Amino acid sequence: MRRRSVLLAVPxxxxxxxxxxxxDDKSDAASSPSGSPSGSSAPSGSPSATPGTKIVGGxxxxxxxxxAFNQKPTIAKxxxxxxxxxxxxxxxxxxxxTIASGDYVQVNYVGQVYDTxxxxxxxxxxxxxxxxxxxxxxxxxxxxxxVGQKVKSRVELAIPPxxxxxxxxxxxxxxxxTDTLVFVIDVLQRFNGKSSATGAAVPQKDASLPxxxxxxxxxxxxxxxxxxxxxxxxxxxxxxxxxxxxxxxVKATDNLLLQYKGVLWDTGKEFDSTYGRGELAAFPLAxxxxxxxxxxxxxxxxxxxxxxxxxxxxYGNKANNGIPANSTLVFTLDILALx
Numbered sequence: 001m002r003r004r005s006v007l008l009a010v011p012x013x014x015x016x017x018x019x020x021x022x023x024d025d026k027s028d029a030a031s032s033p034s035g036s037p038s039g040s041s042a043p044s045g046s047p048s049a050t051p052g053t054k055i056v057g058g059x060x061x062x063x064x065x066x067x068a069f070n071q072k073p074t075i076a077k078x079x080x081x082x083x084x085x086x087x088x089x090x091x092x093x094x095x096x097x098t099i100a101s102g103d104y105v106q107v108n109y110v111g112q113v114y115d116t117x118x119x120x121x122x123x124x125x126x127x128x129x130x131x132x133x134x135x136x137x138x139x140x141x142x143x144x145x146x147v148g149q150k151v152k153s154r155v156e157l158a159i160p161p162x163x164x165x166x167x168x169x170x171x172x173x174x175x176x177x178t179d180t181l182v183f184v185i186d187v188l189q190r191f192n193g194k195s196s197a198t199g200a201a202v203p204q205k206d207a208s209l210p211x212x213x214x215x216x217x218x219x220x221x222x223x224x225x226x227x228x229x230x231x232x233x234x235x236x237x238x239x240x241x242x243x244x245x246x247x248x249x250v251k252a253t254d255n256l257l258l259q260y261k262g263v264l265w266d267t268g269k270e271f272d273s274t275y276g277r278g279e280l281a282a283f284p285l286a287x288x289x290x291x292x293x294x295x296x297x298x299x300x301x302x303x304x305x306x307x308x309x310x311x312x313x314x315y316g317n318k319a320n321n322g323i324p325a326n327s328t329l330v331f332t333l334d335i336l337a338l339x
Contacts, residue, residue, distance in 0.1 A: 053144050053163065054085040060156045061114065061182055063091065069154055070108055072124035073184045078114035078158070082180040087158035088145045096151025097190055101134025104191040104257055104280060105146060106337055114158060114180035120173040127248075128188055130257060130337045132282075139164050141181070151190050157183045189337070191257060193278040194218030197304040197334035199245035208232070210265075212242045212306045212332045220261050220275035221304070221332050225268045233265045233328035238308035239295035245302020248338060252297045255284045255339035265308070265328035271321070282339055289314055291329070301338060307331040 059082065065074035069092050099105055107129055110122040123129045131138050134147050141159030149155050159181040161167060169177035196216040204211050213221030221242075226232075250256065258281045261273040274281050285293055291309030299305050309329045311317065319325045 053140070055088050055144065056083050056085045058087050058089060058158070059083065060087050060089045060158045061117070063156070063184060069152065070186045070188065072108075072122065073110055075110060075112055075117065075156075075182060075184055077117035078180070078182065082114045082158050082160065084160055086141055086144055086160065086163055089156045090149065090153055091156050091184070092152075092154035094150030094153030094187060096153075096187075099133060099146055099149050099151070099187070099190055100192070101143075101147050102132065102192065102279075103134070104130055104132050104282075104337065105187055106130040106189040106191070107185050107187050109183050109185040111181060111183045113175065114182050118174065120170075120175060127338075130191075130339050142183070142185075146185065146187070149187055151187050153187045155185045155187065157181075157185065159183065191280060191336050193259075193274070193280060195259060195280070195334070195336055197243045197245060197259075197302055197336070199241070199243035199300070199303045202241040202244050204240075204242065209234075209238060209240070209308065210306065210330050212304070214243060214304070216243070220273055223261065223263050223268070223306075223330055223332055225263070225265055225330060233310065234308050235310055237291055237295055237310065237313050238306070239299070240306045241299070241303055242306050242332065243302075243304035243334075245300045245335065247301025247303075247335075250285065250296050250299050250301065250335060250338070252286060252293060253284075255282065256296070256335060257282050257337040257339055259334040259336065260331055262329055262331045264323070265330055271323055271329075280336065292331075292333075296333065296335065299335060301335050304332060304334045307333065 059080060061078045062076040063073045064076050066072045108123045109129065110119060110124065112119040134143050141157055141163040145155065145157040161177055161179060164181045165175055167177040169175045169179060196218050198216065201214045208226060211224045215221055259274050260281060261270060261275060263270050285296060291307055291313035294313065295307040296305060311326045311328060314329050315323055317325045
């Protein structure tokens with residue numbers, strides 16, 4: 001099935017006139033399964049159509065095994081008639097921050113059909129799933145059921161058809177238009193415009209390179225280009241850890257969730273920043289400028305990376321949205337998650 005795009009409009013970083021990637025909508029990561037909570041279109045009962053969705057406490061099926069947080073659960077078949085409204089049960093209360101609409105959440109989950117206990121999808125064993133919540137990018141039952149929950153919570157949802165895949169169902173996943181869906185969701189992390197990388201600081205010993213701030217308070221890190229550096233910019237790509245994380249290694253085919261800031265080497269002038277917009281950037285690495293593709297592949301999630309991109313791996317001899325032709329650019333990028 002077609003999936004919702006994770007690509008956000010990023011003014012300076014699309015390869016088109018607007019920046020480093022394409023403006024066209026692209027699919028989610030290829031590993032996202034056909035029965036995943038991202039739908040091909042917002043079914044009837046989408047958040048925009050039902051702002052007053054009623055939430056009830058049950059019934060939800062019993063979890064019969066795997067009861068610990070982030071342990072794959074086994075879920076019994078539903079007993080009796082499922083609720084016509086969204087049923088939400090917080091199985092394990094979390095101690096982390098509260099999820100708000102517009103936050104990205106990273107979760108592990110199991111999804112099955114209420115009446116039959118047929119499992120149609122799970123992230124356990126495949127790797128966590130990350131997407132934005134409350135914005136119509138996932139099925140409405142997730143949008144409604146996860147907003148207000150806390151990180152480190154286990155939440156069980158029984159989602160009626162109108163808040164799942166609608167009357168059409170999802171034939172590829174074996175979901176009929178009359179099926180109530182059951183999800184057990186472990187909320188691992190939350191990301192928003194105040195998120196930062198979490199890695200350990202790496203010494204910055206090369207005086208000929210810019211120095212980047214190591215703050216992890218969600219504010220934009222400083223980028224200090226060496227004084228008198230005009231005309232002495234590196235002629236080859238520089239990619240250095242500022243904070244080194246311990247997450248998965250980025251592949252060229254990955255979709256990334258990032259905080260970033262970019263300045264001109266010659267002047268130190270900022271030309272783009274997610275911090276200034278108060279929102280994260282999410283896009284396929286393969287659609288970004290060559291300096292990002294080459295400089296981020298092989299780096300670890302949870303890291304802050306400094307890139308110095310000469311013109312041949314940036315925008316070359318063309319000016320672009322406040323970036324003069326033949327500019328060397330300096331970026332600080334926090335790799336928050338894979339999508």
